[in-house]
Amino acid sequence: MPAPTTLELLWGTPNRPRRGPKPSLTLERIVGEAIDLADAEGLANLSMQRLAERLGCAKMGLYRYVPGKGELQALMLDTTLGTPPKPDAVQAIPGVDDWRTYLRAWAELFFERARSHPWMNELAVGIRPMGPNEIAWLDSAVAAMAGTGLTAAECFDTVVLLLGHARGLALQTATELGDDTEGQLARELGTVLAAQAERFPHAVAAFAETMGGDAEETGRGKALDFGIDRILDGLGVLIAERGAGGAK
Numbered sequence: 001m002p003a004p005t006t007l008e009l010l011w012g013t014p015n016r017p018r019r020g021p022k023p024s025l026t027l028e029r030i031v032g033e034a035i036d037l038a039d040a041e042g043l044a045n046l047s048m049q050r051l052a053e054r055l056g057c058a059k060m061g062l063y064r065y066v067p068g069k070g071e072l073q074a075l076m077l078d079t080t081l082g083t084p085p086k087p088d089a090v091q092a093i094p095g096v097d098d099w100r101t102y103l104r105a106w107a108e109l110f111f112e113r114a115r116s117h118p119w120m121n122e123l124a125v126g127i128r129p130m131g132p133n134e135i136a137w138l139d140s141a142v143a144a145m146a147g148t149g150l151t152a153a154e155c156f157d158t159v160v161l162l163l164g165h166a167r168g169l170a171l172q173t174a175t176e177l178g179d180d181t182e183g184q185l186a187r188e189l190g191t192v193l194a195a196q197a198e199r200f201p202h203a204v205a206a207f208a209e210t211m212g213g214d215a216e217e218t219g220r221g222k223a224l225d226f227g228i229d230r231i232l233d234g235l236g237v238l239i240a241e242r243g244a245g246g247a248k
Contacts (some may be wrong), residue, residue: 006074030072079133110162
């Protein structure tokens, strides 16, 4: 029987031959261990050999479940993404459109998952097979914009903008650095820039204001909120224009 393709693994593993000894592993366990390994040591240190050692099996034994590293990484990405926020679980905000409330919660949750697993950014690029969880993220965001007057292409482009902002910031603030390291680097850079105030006055002032308080609130948190709000503000203007003048 030919090995399953990436799409077959993502959307449902084909029935495998029933003859022979009962499998000692499951695809879910293999993917889970691979995720733990990537989280602990980075994607560069993930190999079928290292994974087999963690699982206590022969390297060739893994190929009964997944044909290769590319297929494994596709499964890792879709599993780590998980499911998007459910609309009925997002608390409504008085005076704020439902589409805006949902897209904010959607972007914030994606940011947290991408930040917790920095290697996701490396896997989520280029033309590649997409799994059910990744499609669910796209579908839920586009569904939130239904009835706004935006075209399907504009809804998709909105998703791209939000993902780009969340991914970019998650990559810059990956948790693997640790809060102590991040704070130390910020303090050291602040000291260096303070001595360069005449040379870089605008950058020094911006850095000082950004890092003036708790890094989570004034740096990472505000940058995420600011970007999301500006994207959604622009979207709101376009939606209002469509409502006033009709679809264009």
